[in-house]
Amino acid sequence: DYDRGRRERFSPPRHISPQHKRMRRDCFCASLQEFLLNMEDSVDETEAVKRYNQYKLDFRRQQLQDFFLQHKEQEWFRSKYHPDDITARKAESLAALKTRLSVFLFLLDNNWLDNMSLDMDHAPAIIKLLDAAVIKMEGGTDLDLQVLEVPAAPTASVGELSAGGGGEKSQGDPSGGSVSGHSSEMNRSRTEETTGGDTGETKDSDKVRTRRKERGKEREKEAPPKPRPLHLTTSLFIRGIPPEVSKEEITALCRRYPGFLRVALSDPQPERRFFRRCWVTFDRSVNIKETCWNLQNIRLRDCELAPVVNRDLCRRVRSVNGLTHHKPVVRNDIRLSARLVHSLDQRGELWAGQMETNPVLKNITDYLIEEVSAEEEELTGASGGNGDDTGTKDPASSSEVTVETDEKLLKVLDRLLLYLRLVHSVDYYNFCEYPAEDEMPHRCGLIHVRGPLPVGKITAAEVSEHQRMCEERLAPLLSPSETLSEDEAAKLGKKDPEQEVEKFLSANTQELSKDKWLCPLSGKKFKAPEFVRKHILNKHGEKVAAVRQEVEFFNNFLLDAKRPALPENKPLPPPAQGATHTEILTSCLPLPAAPPGVPGFPAQSPQQQSLLGYPPGVRPPMPGGAPPYPPNQFGAGRGNYDNFRGHLGGGGGFPGKQRNNRGVRGDPRSIIEYRDLDAPDDLDFF
Incomplete structure (x- = not known):
């Protein structure tokens, strides 16, 4: 009894069956043999691989169709691919983008960007600029911007009041204005309410409440408006x-x-x-x-x-490598950021696609052309070669150089980077775009800036490596959205709207008897199928339009090269050279479908199973004959129980130490082990 109770405390009862019954490993070996036996003897390795590739294509096509049917009614999926939702979302994003652009132009015209340097020494000024942009994005006025000029008071927890020496200050009031006047009015009102009680007279509480509301409204009208902390x-x-x-x-x-x-x-x-x-x-x-x-x-x-x-953001301004101060790096950043601004402006349909209209791109080419003293170096013999043609390493790549700064170039670069951050939500030095930032709690939260200058000298190799890294990490932002080619889309099952409409018309044209046809959409009968077709096109045009829209919906999902999908399992290593027919097929077979409730495996149709040569209902084999179920499928609580307790004939416990089978407190009887015969045989004891 003690041993049974101890088992039930530390592991689930063994009589509870799992949700899905595990299959024995030898069942999969039989399925693999059946698959090979059902193939013709004349099939060689080339034909077998060809059949597998066709099966894999059909399998992937069915996967996409099943995924689409599973998620088509969910909001996140419709917002990405449904034609109506795409149009609405594009209009919303364009309106938000234009709002951000107007805010940037306001800050630019009102000298907020003057003398603004994106380095850690100017972190307070950068935060103030971001907060000003948020206030304007929230619809704030010039009066609301004055809240940034008031020094921040020490804040308590939300909703609490902090007592000061001269009065009370609320957390919601950043100006820290005294409310002692309001307190005196409240005390006066309380005195008026309680005075009658002292003299034995009572007053109507409704009249007192009404008079108090009227006084409050009068005070609000008389008091000047206060700036609102819209950025908090x-x-x-x-x-x-x-x-x-x-x-x-x-x-x-x-x-x-x-x-x-x-x-x-x-x-x-x-x-x-x-x-x-x-x-x-x-x-x-x-x-x-x-x-x-x-x-x-x-x-x-x-x-x-x-x-x-x-929680609030702890560090809104974060630093990157100080190598970004170096003049060649700054010039390269100007080139990349200008390309990025132009690309994002065209994608967002800003400035009507005219590069010269954007003020941050005005005369930008003047800062992209590098000037060198090539003639003087040639005459004085100071010009260095780039190495000979024998493949030797350029000695200049390992030479040390001094960090050179150019304030004029930095000012041009900072204007571009602030435009990217405030308008397009792109943090250049972090090489990323913050998606849906206008919906997040902080509409301009983080920004990465240049860190302190490097101590000592740097090498030319470090500079070139940094520039290469910047171009690689910015490539996804510079490239347009990836779509599949027409050939690849056709292989994966891209649908033709007219063909789908014809299928819809055929499915809704039913023959009842000779010269009698039915339209199931309306229940009307006709003498010929062409009359049914004409009736559907004229009277049920909205259903035909829905078919075309569904086709466009599916094609939008199919053409997206970065479409969402179930996480894939790691592929097996390729078969070794000289592998047999059976080994090639075993290594190429994909993972089969798992029963409902087991994540990670897509569904599989009977048509796909017939492509491999085995009848419907027989499960395809796993690579290597492994079961398709994850370990510890009995759920949480069992943990690594079997490995700790040991298997049949095994020691278990700690490696290299035989388990003590004497039982509890010297009991000579050994512990009885129970084993599920349908469990995978980790040890070959059959």
Whole structure:
């Protein structure tokens, strides 16, 4: 009894069967033999590989179709590929881009960018510039910008008040204005309410409340408007949102709480069942912990939100290698950033595609042409060669050079980098674009700038390596979105709208008897199929249009070279030279379909199984005969129990040490081991 209780405490009961029954390893060996036996004897290795390639193509085509049908109704998928959602999203992004452009031009015209240098020595000024941009993006006025001129007061937790020597200061009031006048008014009101009690007279509480509201409105009218800290927000973070939950549902739920501003959702994560991360932004004046507590036990589509408070950014200005101060590096950065500005402006349809219209690109070629003293060096004999033709290494690549700075070039570069950061949300020195930044809690959060100058000298090899690295990491931003070629798309099953319409018409033209045809869409009968066709095109045009739209929907997904997909398993190493027919086929076969509920394996149709030569219902073999199920499928709690306890005839426990089979407290009886006969045979004991 003691031993049985100990087992149940540290491992799940063995009588509970798993959700999916594991298959024995020898079943897969039989399936492989059956596959080889069903093939003709005349099939050589070349023909076998050809059949496999065709099977693999059909398998991938079916994968894409199944993935599309599985996710087509989910919001994240429709926003990426559905024609209507693409149009709406493009209009929203273009409007947000134009708003950011107008903010940048405002800052440029009002001298906010003058004397702005993107290095760590100017971090406070950079943060102030980012906050000013956010205030304008939020619809703030010039008065609201004055909040940045007030020194920041020490902040307490959200919703709390910090007592000062001359009065009280609220966290939501960055100006730190005294509220002693308001306190005196409140004390006066309380005195008026309680005076009647001392004299034995009572006053109507409604009249007192009404008079208090009127006085408050009068004070608001008389008091001058205060700048609003629109750049300060507070937010909640939700770790996992199911893919079937839409952004509108989360917005409708969180809008019931005061101070709600917006919702941001990340792209789905295939390795986490396409769950998404979520940020809910509120006004800075709300008690975010109370809102978080109210959302703790709320379920949305049987999913607990479980939010947590999102902390503010700790380091908004971060430094990169000080080599970026070097003049050749700066000139190269000007060239790359100018290309990036031009490319993103064309993609966002800004400036009507005219490069000279953008003020940051005005006369940019003057700073891209390098000037050298080649003639003087030639006459004085100071010119160095680039190495001979014998393949020897250029000695100049390892020579040390002094870091050379050019303030004029740095000013031109900083103007370009600020344009990229404020307009296109591109952090140049971090080589990345912050997606959907306008929906995040911080609309201009991080920025990377130049670090301190390198100590000592640098080598020419370091400079060239840094420039090469910059071009490689910026290549994804400079290149347009990747799409498949027509040939590759046709192989993967690209659909023709007219052919799909013909299939739709044929499927809805049913013959009942001679000279009697039915349209199932309306239930009407006709004498000939051409009348049914004409009826559907005239009376059910919206359904025909829906078919064409569905085809465009699928083709948009298919043509995306970076389309989402299930995470792939690591491929097996290629077969060795001189491998046999069986070894080649075994190494080439893909992973078969897993039962519902086991992630990581796509579905497989009976038609695909017949392509390999085995009948429907017989599972294809795994490479090497391994089972398609992950280890420890009994769920959490079992852990590495079998390896610790040991297998049949094995010692288990620690390596190199025989397990003690005496039982508990010297009991000579050995522990009885139970083993599932359907479990994989890790040891060859059959």
